[in-house]
Amino acid sequence: MGTGYVGLVTGACFAELGNQVTCVDVDKEKILQLKKGAVPIFEPGLEEIIHRNRGSRLSFTTDLAKAVQASDFIFIAVSTPPGKGGEADISNVKAVAVGIAKAINRYKIIINKSTVPIGMGDVVTQIIIKHGPKDVSFDVVSNPEFLREGSAVADLLRPERVVIGATRRTAAQKVAEIYKPLHSPILITDLKSAEMIKYASNAFLATKISYINEIANLCDKVGADILQVTRGMSYDSRIGGQFFNSGLGFGGSCFPKDVTALVQIGKSSGYRFRILPDVLDINDYQRKLFVQKVQKAVGNLKGKVLAVWGLSFKPNTDDMRESPALTIVPALKAKGAKLKLYDPVSMGKARGLFKNVKFAKTPYEAAHGADAVLVLTDWNEFKQIDFQKLKGVVRQPLLLDGRNMYDPQEMAEKGFEYHGIGRGEVTNF
């Protein structure tokens, strides 16, 4: 139920594993496109899997009732966007649960994959008892997703763990059967713990990023290099080196939403988080700090030309939800700068999101006549830049690296004034 990033990837991969899958969505146009083989999202490997299974094991429909009646397992993968107070808006999940209840014709297992507040499994159970037939039994299971955009197919087919929460172990074991071919560790637990694992994991990862960004900000003040610092820390297996890249902070449709939602869950459960509001505050500050760095390095921004490399919230996706570019570009424009934007895949979506800016077809075109080059997303393409060529097109060789992609020493040798986030002083080290 739901053919977004989670639902479509999950449905297609389940078909790939040999299951008979029906993907359901209320969006008629989206289902029509999917029936024609047009894939609405950019995820490596997804198109091939859909084309391989479409028409045989994988079908698409808007008819929720028919799909429910034909199925043994019903996965709910609809969006739970932030409500006005930041809490997760669960109206889509509730609506689907009512639809399932009204269609249920025999024993079913209803599995919640959407990220939902702790206790949502019980809410879905009550909805089905209230709206469903009295003589039909069912189970509700929580099976949170841990997919990263840009690697969702790989993350589903090679998960580091599968979490399944249920009231009755037999129901959890039936869902575990679907994941058996993946040979991944499967944790069977209760509903609320499964729902908490999802939020606690995402909030921890976001906290790790804000933590290292604070250390990077102090590195800027004292002249240490954050890449040396994280390297030295990573030898401690309790810390590790993954997810330790400092820079402009986290974006995307999950971390900002899930951390905010967890704070709300705390509030409505009588617990006030201390750390999570600061994690969000630090994340916002990283964008503001970068604008200050640009202003300090370039001087008065009025009339200055700035090249922006990278608009998506992370590499390998065209998704710009909560991307740092969405706040940094307008802030620089408001100070009178002229912006030329480039992104390897997001240009189509970007045209609707950024006003009164120019779009370039290559990084060099964006940098033509620029007073500074700003790196906002760490695309691999930016790792292969010909800096001699770049030096020949910019008005001045000044680069501000929001993702700490480059080495300050090398940039100095190439004749660029370089500013990263906590990269210390250029030494002859």
Ligand code: UDX
């Ligand atoms: C995240 C979780 O990783 C995934 O498990 C969950 O299911 C959904 O949310 P996603 O948001 O798609 O996945 O991307 P991810 O690769 O986790 O990056 C999230 C954000 O953190 C991006 O904006 C990225 O730029 C930023 N990030 C990531 C850092 O700033 N530093 C890092 O070291 C890693």
